[in-house]
Amino acid sequence: MKPWHIWLLLVAATLTSWFVTEGETSARVGSTAVILIAAFKINLVIAHFMELKWQPTPYRIVLSGWIFLVSAIIIGGIWAA
Amino acid sequence: MQLVEQAKSGQPTRLPGDPGVWVFIIADMGAFALFFLIFTVGRIGSPSLFETSRQHLDVTLGLLNTLILLTSSLFMARAVEAARAGVRGAVVRNLGLTILIGLGFAVTKMIEYRAKGAAGIGLTTNEFYTYYFVFTGIHFLHFAIGIAALAMMLAKARRDVLDARFTVWIESVGCYWHMVDLLWIMLFPMLYLQRTG
Amino acid sequence: MQSKVDTRYWRFCAYMGPLFVAIFYYCWGVLGHNFPPFQPDAPAAEVAGWFREHRNGVRLGMVIAMSAAPLYGVWGYALAKVLEQSVGGERPADNILVQLARVGAAWTVITLLVPTSFWLTAAFRPDALPEWMIQMLYDMAWLLIDLAYAVTTVQLFALGIGFMADKRATPLIPKWLAWYGIWVGFMFIAECIMPYFFNGAFARSGILNFWIEFLIWMGWVPVLTYYVLKAITRIEQENAAG
Numbered sequence: 001m002k003p004w005h006i007w008l009l010l011v012a013a014t015l016t017s018w019f020v021t022e023g024e025t026s027a028r029v030g031s032t033a034v035i036l037i038a039a040f041k042i043n044l045v046i047a048h049f050m051e052l053k054w055q056p057t058p059y060r061i062v063l064s065g066w067i068f069l070v071s072a073i074i075i076g077g078i079w080a081a
Numbered sequence: 082m083q084l085v086e087q088a089k090s091g092q093p094t095r096l097p098g099d100p101g102v103w104v105f106i107i108a109d110m111g112a113f114a115l116f117f118l119i120f121t122v123g124r125i126g127s128p129s130l131f132e133t134s135r136q137h138l139d140v141t142l143g144l145l146n147t148l149i150l151l152t153s154s155l156f157m158a159r160a161v162e163a164a165r166a167g168v169r170g171a172v173v174r175n176l177g178l179t180i181l182i183g184l185g186f187a188v189t190k191m192i193e194y195r196a197k198g199a200a201g202i203g204l205t206t207n208e209f210y211t212y213y214f215v216f217t218g219i220h221f222l223h224f225a226i227g228i229a230a231l232a233m234m235l236a237k238a239r240r241d242v243l244d245a246r247f248t249v250w251i252e253s254v255g256c257y258w259h260m261v262d263l264l265w266i267m268l269f270p271m272l273y274l275q276r277t278g
Numbered sequence: 279m280q281s282k283v284d285t286r287y288w289r290f291c292a293y294m295g296p297l298f299v300a301i302f303y304y305c306w307g308v309l310g311h312n313f314p315p316f317q318p319d320a321p322a323a324e325v326a327g328w329f330r331e332h333r334n335g336v337r338l339g340m341v342i343a344m345s346a347a348p349l350y351g352v353w354g355y356a357l358a359k360v361l362e363q364s365v366g367g368e369r370p371a372d373n374i375l376v377q378l379a380r381v382g383a384a385w386t387v388i389t390l391l392v393p394t395s396f397w398l399t400a401a402f403r404p405d406a407l408p409e410w411m412i413q414m415l416y417d418m419a420w421l422l423i424d425l426a427y428a429v430t431t432v433q434l435f436a437l438g439i440g441f442m443a444d445k446r447a448t449p450l451i452p453k454w455l456a457w458y459g460i461w462v463g464f465m466f467i468a469e470c471i472m473p474y475f476f477n478g479a480f481a482r483s484g485i486l487n488f489w490i491e492f493l494i495w496m497g498w499v500p501v502l503t504y505y506v507l508k509a510i511t512r513i514e515q516e517n518a519a520g
Contacts, residue, residue, distance in 0.1 A: 003158040004155060007154075007155040014144065014147050014151065018140070031270075031274065031275040042266050049255075051097045052096070070114050073114070074271055081131075101456060104454040104457040105458075105460065108457075108458060115485070119486070204474055205474055222467065
């Protein structure tokens with residue numbers, strides 16, 4: 001995929017997350033969805049812009065772990081609050 | 082197995098840019114992970130304060146900033162591609178667009194900070210705004226350093242030979258710039274979009 | 279290529295860094311009740327009471343900490359000698375990065391000496407001083423030691439940039455460590471917000487402005503020392519090879 005294909009996907013995901021928050025869904029479900037979309041976007045940036053395709057290399061494992069950890073922290077907070 | 086993957090994607094499995102830059106990027110992302118944890122713990126402690134404060138943030142400006150950084154990142158990726166192909170004109174043009182679009186982030190952020198100041202909201206107003214100003218402020222500092230690094234790359238792209246050394250430079254700056262983008266991708270929903278109640 | 283490098287005393291000086299961290303941690307940190315510090319919103323009576331009760335411990339701690347402070351500078355000069363070999367060139371000692379790395383280490387000593395003297399003052403005649411004054415001395419010392427971060431950042435940046443300028447196939451100091459040092463120097467900027475907070479993550483006792491900031495710096499010293507000692511061995515081998 002070309003960089004601008006990725007960009008289109010990223011913009012679409014961003015707008016989706018905005019509609020999700022503006023929509024009628026329950027606050028917790030909506031917020032969780034928004035964070036998951038952000039995690040998906042970050043993964044796209046890492047895989048295609050930073051060019052670390054998913055492969056079990058040390059840096060990629062750390063970055064994937066970071067996405068998982070950060071999303072888990074924030075989503076955990078959404079359900080604990 | 083890896084060779085098959087490599088052959089399929091047509092790209093080597095190497096790390097783009099200088100490996101040292103990645104140490105900086107990972108360390109920095111670790112610091113932001115801690116920031117997200119600090120914010121989340123605070124939010125669990127006083128959800129209603131965080132919710133009422135959040136409602137005073139300008140979601141449209143936050144959204145605009147997300148789109149600005151994503152677009153700037155796109156031209157950054159294109160500049161790296163052009164550098165590998167050795168096309169100077171395209172490198173200069175794409176880097177110029179990366180900076181120009183990126184600067185929009187500064188404009189939006191200043192409008193936002195000024196509006197907060199005018200509304201009497203500052204660093205010590207409450208816990209939510211403390212995190213808002215500190216985290217977006219530190220992120221803004223990263224942004225400003227990124228713009229300076231990009232300006233330096235633009236100057237290099239005009240005068241230097243576009244060799245392997247230049248590619249490592251532009252990849253390093255590029256990865257840093259994408260990090261500025263991806264940190265904002267998580268900061269934006271965390272600060273602006275998470276609702277309670 | 280320059281003539282033989284005289285590496286005598288370098289190792290001894292390099293060991294002074296970890297030694298400094300160990301002494302400073304115990305004398306300034308434990309004996310002085312600075313590791314972690316009193317929260318800024320702790321009542322003056324609590325701080326004053328502690329100084330009155332433990333005056334002799336604080337005196338001992340600060341006297342030794344002040345005596346050990348120059349060790350940081352001695353260590354910094356050993357780093358600068360290795361940095362000269364990293365940057366290379368005709369007269370590496372004149373390289374501005376080497377000079378900044380030296381002066382950054384030397385200035386850091388001052389930022390350690392002056393606040394320790396404030397804590398010592400608080401413990402000197404704590405019965406005669408009102409509680410708020412002991413608190414003030416404690417605050418003053420902390421504001422100085424934290425906000426002097428930029429002095430150490432000069433050393434961290436100069437070392438980081440200089441170590442990266444190494445033209446060897448395997449640099450004397452690994453690049454990741456050079457970058458880590460730059461990151462530490464950069465992270466110190468969080469201290470700028472410390473004067474606004476009396477509790478929480480950004481207060482002088484908080485997770486960010488105390489735990490993270492001090493530990494990333496104190497951890498950097500022994501790690502860099504380990505690699506500097508290895509680099510000295512390599513410089514000697516390069517010498518022997520002519």
